[in-house]
Amino acid sequence: PDGLDTMVGDQGAALSGGQAQRLAIARAILKGAPIVVLDEPTSQIDVETEALLNRALERLCQNKTVLLIAHRLSTIEQADRIVVMDKGTVAEMGTREELLAEKGLYSTMIRTKQEVEAEALHPAPAV
Structure with missing residues (x-):
């Protein structure tokens, strides 16, 4: 104020x-x-x-x-380089495109995020 x-x-x-x-x-x-x-x-x-x-x-x-x-993940989408850490060590490193192409941990996290977002937008019908 x-x-x-x-x-x-x-x-x-x-x-x-x-x-x-x-x-x-x-x-x-x-x-x-x-x-x-x-x-x-x-x-x-x-x-x-x-x-x-x-x-x-x-x-x-x-x-x-x-x-x-x-x-x-949304915080780092525009980063020039991304370093993915897993259990205290570097698991992957590269651009967003490189990491998505590698189909490793980063790609898995992005895919999971997209699936969760899609489910939130289109929930499965109640049985």
């Missing part, structure tokens, strides 16, 4: 998890650092806000090296 003059409490205590997360991302981008590390940047936000944030990050992170750690 008070814009930039809003009191957020000691260490942001008055902020929700999503608000604190968005503020931290904004600070990282505005700092102008050539390397940005984002650890689960969309974990505390809803799907609509995630889509807006991903588009904004794509624009704001041009000409920067971004290390993005994420569990949500």
Whole structure:
């Protein structure tokens, strides 16, 4: 309500998890650092806000090296390179297209995500 003059409490205590997360991302981008590390940047936000944030990050992170750690597959769809970790080791590495063509762990996760989304849109009839 008070814009930039809003009191957020000691260490942001008055902020929700999503608000604190968005503020931290904004600070990282505005700092102008050539390397940005984002650890689960969309974990505390809803799907609509995630889509807006991903588009904004794509624009704001041009000409920067971004290390993005994420569990949500939608968060990394636009990445230049994807590293898939499994049980603490690198399982796969490549572009989205390369990983989909390999039909490995990443491809399996994407296929499962698509099946779940399709089922949500067209649920099986009740018996």
